[in-house]
Amino acid sequence: MSEVLRKEVVYLITAIVALTMIVDYFFGIQQITDAASMIRTWAVVISAMALALGTVNLMRSHGNIVRKRVPGRWFYSGVLIFFFVLTTLLGLLNINDPSSNPIYKWLFDYPYTSLGQTLYAITGFYIASAAYRAFRARNIDAALLLIAGIFVLLKNAPIGEVIWSQLPVIGGWFNDIGQVPAMRTFLITAAFGLLTYGFRTLIGRERGFYGEVGGGA
Amino acid sequence: MSQSIWNKLQMIDRRIIYWILFIILMIPFIRPLGLPVSITDQTKDLYNGLRSVKEGEAVVINISSGVSAWAECLPSLVASVKVLNQQKAKIIFWTSFVDGQLTYEAIINKVPTMKDRVYGTDYVYLGYYAGAETGVAQLAKDIRSVFTSDYKGTPIDQLPIMKNINKAEDIKIVLSSDTGDVCDYYIRQWRVPFGTPVAEIGIAMNYSAYQPHYKAGILFGLSNGSRGGAELEKLVGELGDATTTMDAINSSHLLVIACIILANLGYLATRGQK
Numbered sequence: 001m002s003e004v005l006r007k008e009v010v011y012l013i014t015a016i017v018a019l020t021m022i023v024d025y026f027f028g029i030q031q032i033t034d035a036a037s038m039i040r041t042w043a044v045v046i047s048a049m050a051l052a053l054g055t056v057n058l059m060r061s062h063g064n065i066v067r068k069r070v071p072g073r074w075f076y077s078g079v080l081i082f083f084f085v086l087t088t089l090l091g092l093l094n095i096n097d098p099s100s101n102p103i104y105k106w107l108f109d110y111p112y113t114s115l116g117q118t119l120y121a122i123t124g125f126y127i128a129s130a131a132y133r134a135f136r137a138r139n140i141d142a143a144l145l146l147i148a149g150i151f152v153l154l155k156n157a158p159i160g161e162v163i164w165s166q167l168p169v170i171g172g173w174f175n176d177i178g179q180v181p182a183m184r185t186f187l188i189t190a191a192f193g194l195l196t197y198g199f200r201t202l203i204g205r206e207r208g209f210y211g212e213v214g215g216g217a
Numbered sequence: 218m219s220q221s222i223w224n225k226l227q228m229i230d231r232r233i234i235y236w237i238l239f240i241i242l243m244i245p246f247i248r249p250l251g252l253p254v255s256i257t258d259q260t261k262d263l264y265n266g267l268r269s270v271k272e273g274e275a276v277v278i279n280i281s282s283g284v285s286a287w288a289e290c291l292p293s294l295v296a297s298v299k300v301l302n303q304q305k306a307k308i309i310f311w312t313s314f315v316d317g318q319l320t321y322e323a324i325i326n327k328v329p330t331m332k333d334r335v336y337g338t339d340y341v342y343l344g345y346y347a348g349a350e351t352g353v354a355q356l357a358k359d360i361r362s363v364f365t366s367d368y369k370g371t372p373i374d375q376l377p378i379m380k381n382i383n384k385a386e387d388i389k390i391v392l393s394s395d396t397g398d399v400c401d402y403y404i405r406q407w408r409v410p411f412g413t414p415v416a417e418i419g420i421a422m423n424y425s426a427y428q429p430h431y432k433a434g435i436l437f438g439l440s441n442g443s444r445g446g447a448e449l450e451k452l453v454g455e456l457g458d459a460t461t462t463m464d465a466i467n468s469s470h471l472l473v474i475a476c477i478i479l480a481n482l483g484y485l486a487t488r489g490q491k
Contacts, residue, residue, distance in 0.1 A: 025410065033358075037355065037358055037359055037362065040348075040351050040352075040354055040355040040358075040362075041355060041359075041362045041363070043348050043351040043352075043355075044346065044347055044348035044351060044352045044355055044362075044363055045347075046348075047347035047348040047349065047351070047352065048347040048348075050347075051347060096369060096370050097369055099318070099322070108316075108319055109319075112284065112316070112319075113284045113287075113319060116283060116284035116285040116316070117284055117285060117287060117288065119285060120285035120286065120288070121288070124238070124469060125234075125235050125238055125239075127473070128234055128235075128238050128469065128472060128473050128476060129231040129234050129235065131473045131476055131477055132229065132231075132234055132476035132477065132479070132480050133231070133480070135477045135480070135481070136480065136481060136484050137481050137484070137485070138484075146477060146481070149477075150474055150477065153470045153473065153474060154470070154474070156421070156441070156444055156466070156470070157463075157466050157467045157470040157471070158252040158253060158254045158255070158444075158447075158463055158466075158467060159250075159252055159467040159470070159471060160470075161252075161253075161255060162252055162253075168255070175425075175428070176432075179425055179428070180428050180429050180432055183425055183426065183428065183429050184429040184433075187429060
């Protein structure tokens, strides 16, 4: 199959799927609804298969690092592969209810849960340090941002209300009058942008979607 | 040349800030402050929405938050499930996160009244669904095409709770707990086409993104991270993890403000010298 024909087939499939979804969403014609439902089920199944593909890719990538003994990295890749294989085997031993295996459950309840929560909590330390180093009132805009940020912080923390009962009110004003309209504008603009992008993709003008470099006209 | 105090104020070693933060986070654990938490409208509306569920009506709890978000999302989920149990609602859990099952198990362990409810009849965990927004869209139209069984492998048609439930119209409300934009999927694929009420239980970072939806009436309620959890715990009348976390929020927020003020005092005092 020539390169051109291969691309055209991809464009055609994309257009058919997109039109099917649009007609299903807005018009609800039974035959189209059934076809759309089938396509969505395919998409769910393909997404699940992509997880398996991702796993294979992960193992290949880290396997290469271990095989080549990449300095400073191979040990961590080895740990990843070891725990991946261990967890998979333990899960497969009790495939209907993996959590009934005490070692499998221990791996999730203690190392995984503790590490996951710790990693997230550590960001608090970085935020405190970053706030100290980055937030400078270098101009009027930055000063306004800082003042608004401090009021919103004091609105979210109950201590703000204890310091002065009007602090949450002022923080709420910045939030409701300042933030919400701006976020609404952003959401609506982004939605229009997405519509435009979708339409350009549909008519073959936006090539990035197809994995091509350079975009469209 | 020795530096002035104003210059030093701008160059405090980050390790000192880390230690100060660590210490002030520890203080509330030794001596809790227990400051009062006022209830915001979005949490009150979420609570009232949960209270409006009648006995036997089905509620979907979408878990798209893993263990890393437990500090922010789990207390609200626990408090919500407590209310739903009081209402004798049917609760259907599912997840789009690989570690969503841990969150489900944590909810079950933290809600004492779950032991009075029967798995498969009063509540069920259907497991993981792939496909992101496409998966959510398909769930709205045909749950059985995405889940053929629960996470233990029991066929969905053998679960009494799933009798007469297969699409968005059969669900009274959806609670989406997430750390990203999964709630948007439910807004677009459940709330807008089918009118199913949706509420968000998210991390604090999500609050600003979902507030326009709440203000527009698209979300019937919104829980803002740990603060939302503490408010829900107060409304339910059972104080829990989020209420404890509020002390840490108080002290850490004050430190961040103090850091900003100190650094800016130093900056403003030395600006003319640069």
